Amino acid sequence: xxAPLLAAEHLTRxxxxxxxxxxxxxxxxxxxGVSLAIRRGETLGLVGESGCGKSTTGRLVxxxxxxxxxxxxxxxxxxxxxxxxxxRKLRARMQMVFQDPLGALDRRLAIGAQIRExxxxxxxxxxRVPELLAAVGLRADQAARYPHELSGGQRxxxxxxxALATEPDLLVCDEPISALDVSIQAQVMNLLAELQxxxxxxxxxxxxxxxxxxxxxxxVAVMYLGRxxxxxxxxxxxxxxxxxxxxxxxxxxxxxxxxxxxxxxxxDPPNPADRPPGCAFHPxxxxxxxxxxxDEPALLPRRGDGRLVACHVAHGEAEKPSVRAAx
Amino acid sequence: xxxxRGDSPLVAIRDLAVSFDGQAALRGVSFDVARGEALGLVGESGCGKSVTWLAAxxxxxxxTQIAGSVRLAGxxxxxxxxxxxxxxxxxxxxxxxxxxxxSLNPVHRVGRQIAEALALHRGLSGxxxxxxxxxxxxxxxxxxxxxxxxxxxxEFSGGQNQRVMIAMALAGQPDLLVADEPTxxxxxxxxxxxxxxxxxxxxxxxxxxxxxxxxxGVxxxxxxxVAVMYAGRxxxxxxxxxxFDAPAHPYTRxxxxxxxxxxxxxxxxxxxxxxxPEPWAMPPGCAFAPxxxxRIAPCDDGTPPDLALASGxxxxxxxxxxxxxxxxxxPA
Numbered sequence: 001x002x003a004p005l006l007a008a009e010h011l012t013r014x015x016x017x018x019x020x021x022x023x024x025x026x027x028x029x030x031x032x033g034v035s036l037a038i039r040r041g042e043t044l045g046l047v048g049e050s051g052c053g054k055s056t057t058g059r060l061v062x063x064x065x066x067x068x069x070x071x072x073x074x075x076x077x078x079x080x081x082x083x084x085x086x087x088r089k090l091r092a093r094m095q096m097v098f099q100d101p102l103g104a105l106d107r108r109l110a111i112g113a114q115i116r117e118x119x120x121x122x123x124x125x126x127x128r129v130p131e132l133l134a135a136v137g138l139r140a141d142q143a144a145r146y147p148h149e150l151s152g153g154q155r156x157x158x159x160x161x162x163a164l165a166t167e168p169d170l171l172v173c174d175e176p177i178s179a180l181d182v183s184i185q186a187q188v189m190n191l192l193a194e195l196q197x198x199x200x201x202x203x204x205x206x207x208x209x210x211x212x213x214x215x216x217x218x219x220v221a222v223m224y225l226g227r228x229x230x231x232x233x234x235x236x237x238x239x240x241x242x243x244x245x246x247x248x249x250x251x252x253x254x255x256x257x258x259x260x261x262x263x264x265x266x267x268d269p270p271n272p273a274d275r276p277p278g279c280a281f282h283p284x285x286x287x288x289x290x291x292x293x294x295d296e297p298a299l300l301p302r303r304g305d306g307r308l309v310a311c312h313v314a315h316g317e318a319e320k321p322s323v324r325a326a327x
Numbered sequence: 328x329x330x331x332r333g334d335s336p337l338v339a340i341r342d343l344a345v346s347f348d349g350q351a352a353l354r355g356v357s358f359d360v361a362r363g364e365a366l367g368l369v370g371e372s373g374c375g376k377s378v379t380w381l382a383a384x385x386x387x388x389x390x391t392q393i394a395g396s397v398r399l400a401g402x403x404x405x406x407x408x409x410x411x412x413x414x415x416x417x418x419x420x421x422x423x424x425x426x427x428x429x430s431l432n433p434v435h436r437v438g439r440q441i442a443e444a445l446a447l448h449r450g451l452s453g454x455x456x457x458x459x460x461x462x463x464x465x466x467x468x469x470x471x472x473x474x475x476x477x478x479x480x481x482e483f484s485g486g487q488n489q490r491v492m493i494a495m496a497l498a499g500q501p502d503l504l505v506a507d508e509p510t511x512x513x514x515x516x517x518x519x520x521x522x523x524x525x526x527x528x529x530x531x532x533x534x535x536x537x538x539x540x541x542x543x544g545v546x547x548x549x550x551x552x553v554a555v556m557y558a559g560r561x562x563x564x565x566x567x568x569x570x571f572d573a574p575a576h577p578y579t580r581x582x583x584x585x586x587x588x589x590x591x592x593x594x595x596x597x598x599x600x601x602x603x604p605e606p607w608a609m610p611p612g613c614a615f616a617p618x619x620x621x622r623i624a625p626c627d628d629g630t631p632p633d634l635a636l637a638s639g640x641x642x643x644x645x646x647x648x649x650x651x652x653x654x655x656x657x658p659a
Contacts, residue, residue: 049514151602181371182541186585186598193595208515211544215587215596238589252519253589254544256571264523265516268484 003076004037005202006094006170010070011035011060013053017273026273030056032226033070035299040169041200045217045234047210047249049269053226054206058172061204062094063087075169092122095163099175101155105147111158112143118165132161136191153184160191164199171196172204177212189215210253214238222246225272225280228299231308242302242309244285279311289318335401337362337502337535338383338420343395345375345382345559350606352378354559354614354630355395360503365529365536367546367567369582370556373603376539379556380505384420385412400502418448421496425508427488431480437464437491438476441498448499463494468524486517493524497532504529507539522549543586547571552639555579558604558614560630563647565640575634575642575651577619613644621646 013031031053059065072079080086098104119126130140136157177185214234221231230243241247248263282288299310312318336359345353353375368376383397397404441460445451464472467490510518554564563576584597601618612627633641
């Protein structure tokens with residue numbers, strides 16, 4: 001087994017939120033002890049609903065934000081402090097693709113110039129622009145086009161071409177397809193899969209769309225309120241989710257046929273500033289027992305198949321007396 | 328056209344054409360909505376699925392050119408006097424949109440906003456309106472409805488705001504609810520709640536539902552019938568099972584092939600090449616021809632007519648009969 005290209009250990013990111021003008025400050029743990037590892041040529045899918053901390057996790061692993069606790073290691077070495085020359089150098093090896101290509105591109109610059117920019121910054125041969133355009137399925141003459149002259153799918157291709165300019169080893173894609181139409185989503189998913197295979201990229205694919213995550217990922221991690229609650233092979237997690245939240249998420253996928261036995265979760269996603277004690281999911285969980293209200297479950301391998309899951313019930317330990325498992 | 332069996336359709340749209348500044352957004356759309364049925368309207372951004380209903384309800388700017396006919400229970404809506412439209416909108420036909428927060432007035436309590444709809448369409452006021460508003464919030468599953476009547480939209484979550492919008496839509500006891508991407512802005516688990524709610528309400532109230540969506544999965548599980556739109560026209564219409572089992576139009580087949588599976592072997596997605604044509608650069612014949620793997624010379628000669636393929640199933644494609652026969656995916 002090769003060492004992972006990216007390894008994040010116990011990442012935690014807190015924000016302070018003021019409640020009203022005179023209210024006290026509340027602490028929001030956007031990301032709360034997330035550990036993940038991605039090898040070269042591997043895609044980790046990160047799924048969860050809005051506010052679960054999946055985007056913040058993406059920003060933390062790139063060093064765009066500093067964790068309050070925990071550490072990121074890239075290619076075996078600790079991540080240098082953001083803004084330092086060492087960090088800037090490393091940033092050439094890790095790139096990000098965002099949800100909204102129009103927001104990620106400069107409207108006043110032709111896309112060719114925008115793809116050339118990272119090449120200039122990192123002193124790479126700028127003659128590579130046509131090659132990059134071809135790699136993402138754009139024509140060489142489209143380099144002269146401005147973002148508004150391209151379709152949504154072409155814009156996202158331009159963003160991906162720019163991200164590939166520095167020949168990165170890691171690509172973090174944050175909801176790269178959710179702003180696109182269905183047929184265009186398929187184009188971009190196919191492109192990401194091809195590029196990943198050709199270039200043996202390590203990829204963190206952040207999405208709320210379980211279909212897309214299954215299509216592209218080798219492993220999937222489900223996040224809920226700042227924590228990974230389940231992690232495993234996408235097919236195994238989708239066909240037999242172990243965590244009650246993953247079960248609800250999988251059963252909520254709209255699909256053909258009238259939904260029989262769909263688990264419709266009660267209530268709304270909880271407020272990260274008002275995190276329930278114990279297992280954060282317990283107020284919405286039909287299986288919750290007394291222990292879930294008091295004791296926070298750790299992400300541990302399940303007996304039998306070794307699936308990583310953070311749930312007392314899934315571990316068959318719901319009835320045991322409260323023993324805090326080492327995280 | 329396949330008029331629904333039994334009584335006359337609730338809504339009959341014929342040859343509806345809409346253009347903005349001379350540029351066509353709808354290019355002849357015809358379909359019916361039967362009483363109590365759930366019809367899905369599917370297509371990608373800009374295909375005209377929302378414009379169809381905005382035009383039908385007289386919600387487009389005055390300078391928009393609109394032609395054709397929209398009949399609601401036999402009564403013509405296009406060019407109808409404002410008084411008629413005011414009675415219909417929110418009364419017989421209600422519409423909800425993607426972003427509930429921007430549809431609600433942020434400075435008024437939700438109870439007051441629901442009461443306003445009740446006053447307008449049912450002549451209720453005072454305690455009667457408040458009691459009915461509470462009943463509606465109960466119906467749409469807002470917990471502690473009596474107290475929540477006095478809350479402002481920002482005090483509700485996105486899913487709850489959409490429930491409030493549905494409550495307002497129900498205030499006029501509509502025969503038809505048009506839901507325009509009602510769950511697109513919501514999380515998956517909340518989407519499941521709202522779809523469940525819409526289905527339940529439709530069953531209980533016998534109301535027809537038009538669900539406008541880009542998501543085939545959402546339409547597949549919610550609707551009885553589906554119409555697929557492309558570049559301002561309906562390219563295929565079929566009962567939902569039939570559309571998924573024997574899609575005939577290459578565009579429909581492309582859309583289905585573009586959707587990743589949730590089980591079974593992973594396959595390369597059949598992405599449709601290229602993009603939607605711009606309204607000022609419409610192809611001369613079939614609008615889908617430039618992206619179509621089944622294109623033949625006559626496709627460029629003119630807009631393909633609807634071919635009836637089975638009961639309730641039609642497709643506007645010269646090769647629809649062949650396509651519906653061949654089980655393998657259309658090369659796109």
